[in-house]
Amino acid sequence: MSFLKKISDKLHKTKDGFTHKIHEESIKDEPISDDYLEFVEELLIESDFGVKTTVKIMDAIEEGINKSLIKTRRDVEMKIREVILSTLEKVEKPLEIRESPFVILIVGINGSGKTTTIGKLASINTDKMKKVMLVAADTFRAAAIEQLEIWAKRSASLIVKQQENADPAAVAFDGVQSAVSKNVDVVFVDTAGRLHTQRNLMEEIKKVKKSINKAYNKAPNEVLLVLDATIGQNALNQAKEFNKVLDVTGIALTKMDGTAKGGIIVAISEEMQIPIRYVGIGEQIEDLKVFNAKDFVESVFVP
Ligand SMILES: Nc1nc2c(ncn2[C@@H]2O[C@H](COP(=O)(O)OP(=O)(O)OP(=O)(O)O)[C@@H](O)[C@H]2O)c(=O)[nH]1
Ligand SMILES: [Mg+2]
Numbered sequence: 262m263s264f265l266k267k268i269s270d271k272l273h274k275t276k277d278g279f280t281h282k283i284h285e286e287s288i289k290d291e292p293i294s295d296d297y298l299e300f301v302e303e304l305l306i307e308s309d310f311g312v313k314t315t316v317k318i319m320d321a322i323e324e325g326i327n328k329s330l331i332k333t334r335r336d337v338e339m340k341i342r343e344v345i346l347s348t349l350e351k352v353e354k355p356l357e358i359r360e361s362p363f364v365i366l367i368v369g370i371n372g373s374g375k376t377t378t379i380g381k382l383a384s385i386n387t388d389k390m391k392k393v394m395l396v397a398a399d400t401f402r403a404a405a406i407e408q409l410e411i412w413a414k415r416s417a418s419l420i421v422k423q424q425e426n427a428d429p430a431a432v433a434f435d436g437v438q439s440a441v442s443k444n445v446d447v448v449f450v451d452t453a454g455r456l457h458t459q460r461n462l463m464e465e466i467k468k469v470k471k472s473i474n475k476a477y478n479k480a481p482n483e484v485l486l487v488l489d490a491t492i493g494q495n496a497l498n499q500a501k502e503f504n505k506v507l508d509v510t511g512i513a514l515t516k517m518d519g520t521a522k523g524g525i526i527v528a529i530s531e532e533m534q535i536p537i538r539y540v541g542i543g544e545q546i547e548d549l550k551v552f553n554a555k556d557f558v559e560s561v562f563v564p
Contacts, residue, residue, distance in 0.1 A: 268550060268557075269559075269560035271517070271543055272523060272542065272561050274520060274521040274523075275517070275524075276560075276562075277521065278522070279308040279521070279522070280562050283341065284338060286300070286334050286338075287333070287334040287335040287337065288334075290333070293326065293334060301319070301322070301337065302315060305341075305524065308521070309493045309494055309524040310524035310527050311524070311527075311528030314527050314528050314531045314532075317348075318340075321344050322340050345527050346555065348527050348530050348531050349526070349530050349537075349557060350554040352529075352534065352535065352536050352552075352554075353553060354511075354538075355536075355553075356483060356536075356539075358391075358447055360479070361444065361445070362437075362440045362446060362447070362477065362480070363448070364437055364479075364481045364482050365447065365449050365481065366433075366450045366452070366473060366507075367450060367485050369487035369488060369489075369499070369503070370454050370457070373488055374487050375399075375454065375487045376399070376451055377515070377544065378485075378541060379409070379412060380409075380546070382449060382549065383413070383416035383418045383447075384415065384416040386446070387416050391446040392444065392445045393416065393417075394421060394436065394439070394440045394448045394449070395409050395412065395419070395421070396436030396448060396450040396451065397410075397420065398432045398436070398450050398452050399429070399453040399454075400424075400426055400428070400453070401425075401453040403425040405451070405453065409451050419445065429452060429453065429465065430472040433472050434472040434473070436450060440477075441477050450469070452466060457499050463502075466506070467507065470507060483510050484507050484508060484511070486507075486512050486513070487513045487515060488513070488514050488515065489515055489516050490515065490519070490522075490526065493520075494528070496514075496529065497528055497533070500529055500532075504535065510536070511535065511536045511537075512533070512535050513539040514540050515541030516541055517542050518541075518543050539551060540557070
């Protein structure tokens with residue numbers, strides 16, 4: 262199975278929902294009526310493209326119609342695709358692990374896929390013969406530490422952990438310090454899920470970031486925010502709030518396989534302009550893809 266076909270299969274919900282509906286209209290060979298434009302606009306909103314992106318797309322369509330560049334519904338479909346691609350291309354900046362150690366702090370709300378994403382990334386890196394360390398700074402539940410241990414074993418990574426309820430900033434400090442002394446290439450610091458509205462927990466994560474920096478002055482080299490695509494526009498609010506507190510440097514958008522509203526990726530790109538590093542399309546190790554705008558658009562749109 263080709264690479265694109267595989268992603269395309271995983272993204273079939275978005276494909277069957279948004280893009281299929283647009284495509285069904287564009288092969289009908291009917292005129293571009295006001296009703297039709299309204300249908301397109303509603304579909305964009307419904308599919309979580311967000312107001313800003315929807316307005317941008319609708320404006321581009323209108324301009325095309327006025328300049329007689331858009332004459333058919335198929336032209337409308339192609340314009341939507343073009344605007345989406347150009348929006349996504351601006352945030353296509355794959356994470357380059359440039360130096361050792363390279364410390365990645367992983368943050369996000371509960372259950373967004375942080376630990377799983379770490380596991381997948383650890384495997385990718387150990388496969389490339391990198392020395393990887395996982396730091397269990399989610400000390401909130403014993404199960405969280407165990408879950409990370411399983412990923413450490415599976416990916417042949419080192420792990421630094423303490424007991425449940427230990428101070429996450431202290432665990433992070435120890436982990437990064439030990440990574441420096443052991444010549445580790447890539448360090449993933451796992452943190453507990455928290456809501457952006459929980460002030461004390463947001464203060465806590467700020468402290469974790471600071472103590473990582475105390476342990477190694479170039480770290481964290483990346484603050485990776487893990488967002489769950491299935492929660493739609495809420496993901497955008499989370500991105501804004503986490504960014505205010507932590508200066509997020511990259512985003513991993515997980516569970517794209519579980520949503521028919523793939524438009525959220527475009528909304529986040531448009532509004533945040535933070536690099537989208539990875540897209541999660543399933544629970545297995547191979548289900549994490551380096552984000553590529555062209556591949557993404559080609560795999561959700563009907564050719
Ligand atoms: N379908 C799908 N499931 C995913 C993806 N990424 C993670 N999951 C699942 O989401 C669930 C939560 O994942 P975790 O990695 O434990 O999430 P977390 O952010 O670490 O959760 P907390 O530590 O509790 O905050 C698990 O069942 C994962 O298998 C994805 O891309 N697609
Ligand atoms: Mg976790």
